[in-house]
Amino acid sequence: MKVxxxxxxxSSCTLRELxxxxxxxxxELKRIDELVSTRRTVRRRETLFxxxxxxxxxxxxxxxxxxxRVASEDGRDQVTGFQMAGEIxxxxxxxxxxxxxxxxxxxxAEVCVMPFQRLEALSREVTALQRHVHQxxxxxxxxxxxxxxxxxxxxxxxxxxxxxxNLVQRLHARGFSRSEFILRMTREEIGSYLGLTLETVSxxxxxxxxxGIVEIDQRKVRIVDPDGLRRIxxxxxx
Amino acid sequence: MKVxxxxxxxSSCTLRELxxxxxxxxxELKRIDELVSTRRTVRRRETLFxxxxxxxxxxxxxxxxxxxRVASEDGRDQVTGFQMAGEIxxxxxxxxxxxxxxxxxxxxAEVCVMPFQRLEALSREVTALQRHVHQxxxxxxxxxxxxxxxxxxxxxxxxxxxxxxNLVQRLHARGFSRSEFILRMTREEIGSYLGLTLETVSxxxxxxxxxGIVEIDQRKVRIVDPDGLRRIxxxxxx
DNA sequence: CGGTCAGTTGAACCTGATCAAGTCAGGTGG
DNA sequence: CCACCTGACTTGATCAGGTTCAACTGACCG
Numbered sequence: 175m176k177v178x179x180x181x182x183x184x185s186s187c188t189l190r191e192l193x194x195x196x197x198x199x200x201x202e203l204k205r206i207d208e209l210v211s212t213r214r215t216v217r218r219r220e221t222l223f224x225x226x227x228x229x230x231x232x233x234x235x236x237x238x239x240x241x242x243r244v245a246s247e248d249g250r251d252q253v254t255g256f257q258m259a260g261e262i263x264x265x266x267x268x269x270x271x272x273x274x275x276x277x278x279x280x281x282x283a284e285v286c287v288m289p290f291q292r293l294e295a296l297s298r299e300v301t302a303l304q305r306h307v308h309q310x311x312x313x314x315x316x317x318x319x320x321x322x323x324x325x326x327x328x329x330x331x332x333x334x335x336x337x338x339x340n341l342v343q344r345l346h347a348r349g350f351s352r353s354e355f356i357l358r359m360t361r362e363e364i365g366s367y368l369g370l371t372l373e374t375v376s377x378x379x380x381x382x383x384x385x386g387i388v389e390i391d392q393r394k395v396r397i398v399d400p401d402g403l404r405r406i407x408x409x410x411x412x
Numbered sequence: 413m414k415v416x417x418x419x420x421x422x423s424s425c426t427l428r429e430l431x432x433x434x435x436x437x438x439x440e441l442k443r444i445d446e447l448v449s450t451r452r453t454v455r456r457r458e459t460l461f462x463x464x465x466x467x468x469x470x471x472x473x474x475x476x477x478x479x480x481r482v483a484s485e486d487g488r489d490q491v492t493g494f495q496m497a498g499e500i501x502x503x504x505x506x507x508x509x510x511x512x513x514x515x516x517x518x519x520x521a522e523v524c525v526m527p528f529q530r531l532e533a534l535s536r537e538v539t540a541l542q543r544h545v546h547q548x549x550x551x552x553x554x555x556x557x558x559x560x561x562x563x564x565x566x567x568x569x570x571x572x573x574x575x576x577x578n579l580v581q582r583l584h585a586r587g588f589s590r591s592e593f594i595l596r597m598t599r600e601e602i603g604s605y606l607g608l609t610l611e612t613v614s615x616x617x618x619x620x621x622x623x624g625i626v627e628i629d630q631r632k633v634r635i636v637d638p639d640g641l642r643r644i645x646x647x648x649x650x
Numbered sequence: 651c652g653g654t655c656a657g658t659t660g661a662a663c664c665t666g667a668t669c670a671a672g673t674c675a676g677g678t679g680g
Numbered sequence: 681c682c683a684c685c686t687g688a689c690t691t692g693a694t695c696a697g698g699t700t701c702a703a704c705t706g707a708c709c710g
Contacts, residue, residue, distance in 0.1 A: 246646065251561075265549075266554050268546050268550035294539075294546070298539070308532070311553065312503055312505070312507040315553060318556035322492050322560065322563060323482050323488075323490040323492075325560060327607065369565065408486050
């Protein structure tokens with residue numbers, strides 16, 4: 175783990191519109207710059223935090239990709255999400271002052287460390303920030319509802335199609351292509367997230383390819399027929 | 413829907429320790445009494461709020477039982493949780509000022525209505541309340557992680573066992589028996605929550621019964637061998 | 651150039667879904 | 681009060697989607 179003390183200003187960060195509230199007054203903007211104490215770089219395969227560790231901070235991802243995962247007492251584990259630049263992780267730790275999942279970088283990453291005490295103090299004073307924190311947590315709850323729907327009621331093809339559409343949509347919101355992207359995660363990680371085995375993920379992607387819906391070369395994905403994917407997620411006839 | 417304007421004081425509510433922060437100063441406690449605007453009764457099968465409705469308030473359940481469910485564009489739906497006295501619902505609405513799921517009473521219920529604006533204003537001033545709101549949202553995120561683990565990696569028997577243990581544990585925390593309780597939901601609702609069909613739920617419960625782990629008479633459940641259930645959830649050998 | 655890890659593909663198997671029939675409890679109306 | 685109806689539940693038989701096990705390919709790296 176590497177901690178950088180380089181001062182970084184949210185006010186001049188290109189990702190601000192993703193992690194910070196919009197429409198702040200100049201003086202509020204200035205106060206927000208106190209929020210991030212340090213940055214931290216996390217190399218591929220390293221953890222940002224682990225189940226059981228003391229919770230102190232939320233983390234805003236500046237670059238790179240993370241996965242979060244929970245484990246049951248016996249060895250099984252479940253990927254609960256993939257997070258990219260501009261997203262906030264660590265919310266699970268707030269309830270019991272202790273993290274309940276692992277956050278692992280799946281490619282070299284850099285995060286902004288936001289000590290939670292500071293965040294709470296500041297959001298008592300800056301209403302827009304308070305609102306923003308609530309929205310971030312609520313958004314995570316809604317996202318997880320979607321995953322529950324996926325895991326509880328969708329078939330393999332539907333899960334994969336929904337997964338690909340979700341990824342490309344988030345990447346597009348960050349200025350990347352609307353149709354091409356690189357998978358940062360392995361088939362096994364995708365499978366763990368979607369409640370499938372890696373073989374089923376592989377087979378299903380192959381099927382999408384032979385149906386002419388996507389082109390896949392290793393980790394490189396090109397979505398040829400986005401409507402085809404959408405039809406798979408929401409079959410027209412019920 | 414019936415709205416009661418009877419003034420209710422959180423400060424004198426028996427459920428306070430469940431929905432409100434502990435260790436408040438007397439003056440803080442007094443201010444908290446401003447939080448609940450009204451109570452509302454919801455009959456069985458009626459909804460407290462629906463997907464698409466404008467979000468205004470969080471609701472603390474005073475009595476009764478709810479389920480929350482999300483729906484995909486085609487008809488499928490997924491129960492995302494069962495909520496009982498002392499629990500807070502409505503958090504999904506915060507992100508977009510609009511509810512994204514339905515909350516349906518599965519038995520006659522009464523809730524305390526907490527206008528969210530008021531809650532935000534008050535939590536800017538009462539630090540313990542601010543912290544409490546954060547904890548409630550974080551707790552929900554952690555709960556959903558658990559459901560994702562369940563849906564993504566457990567087999568039918570494990571899901572049912574985990575479900576029964578979770579229910580009885582929450583009921584016991586509310587002063588009910590450690591081993592007996594009434595199921596408030598149908599087999600179909602349980603199945604939707606656990607990603608199973610109602611037939612599988614029924615069969616699996618029958619199996620538990622013939623294994624001497626539980627006794628079931630209609631909706632009445634008696635857990636005979638809690639350790640047996642725990643062993644099913646966490647098989648000793650991996 | 652060999653070793654390792656990720657991914658693909660095939661074949662057999664199994665868990666849980668689906669379809670179907672029948673039971674049971676509770677409520678309603680004659 | 682009883683016959684009937686309905687919704688919830690149970691149980692059986694069959695089916696299928698996805699898992700499991702296994703073999704193989706290909707990319708990457710020391």
